[in-house]
Amino acid sequence: MSILYSLFIENWVFFSILLIVFILYFKIRIGFNKYSEHREFSKTESPIEEFLFQELRKRTNHRNLPYEVYTQVPCGSYRIDLALYTKRGKIAIECDGKDFHSSFTQVKHDEKKDEYLKQKGWYVFRFSGSEIYRTRKGCADEVEQFIYSKGIFKKKTAHMR
Known part of the structure; x- marks a missing residue:
């Protein structure tokens, strides 16, 4: 026994x-944990991420735009600084501070990460810290214009409101 x-x-x-x-x-x-797709993972890791995150989040709240913004989203062995989810696509936004993204090695790492994300179906944006500090609204506008141009969601016209 x-x-x-x-x-x-x-x-x-x-x-x-x-x-x-x-x-x-x-x-x-x-490459991406589907269970955790719809929750905020953690807070931003830098001030530039926080500035852009707040600008994008403000747009979803005030303009009622059909996307959600999340921070520090895992994708394979990488983490995406900011991720936008829409019904028709997902957008990765990387916020590159000068200290961490100016070396040749880091640039190559970023290129490899971008390629991986694209293979997983992400649209990828990279903004430098100085771009975000100078014009975070311009960075958010660029992402929003891309979303409209790709038909990820349509801009509301006067008769749709």
Whole structure:
């Protein structure tokens, strides 16, 4: 009887570990955790991210625009600074501070990240810290114009309001 019990425990432990490995593998393989798609992950990591986040969030609240803005969204082994979700597409916005994105190595890393995100169906925007400090409204306008131009959502006309 004790032999059967020990075999049961060994098999149970083995298959439990196997199940955990299997789940983790597919979470990484998919590249984005669908469970966490509709929640805010964490706050912004820098002032420039916060400035642009607040500008985009303000537009969704005051203009009733059909997109949601999230911060620090995981995608594979990367994290997206700001992510916009619409019914027809998703947009990644990267806020590049001079200290972290001016070296050759970091530029190559950013290019690799952009390519990965595009393969996963994201539209990617990159704004420098100085662009965001100077004209965060202009950065938000650029994203919004892109959304309209791609038909991700249509601009409301007077008769639609």
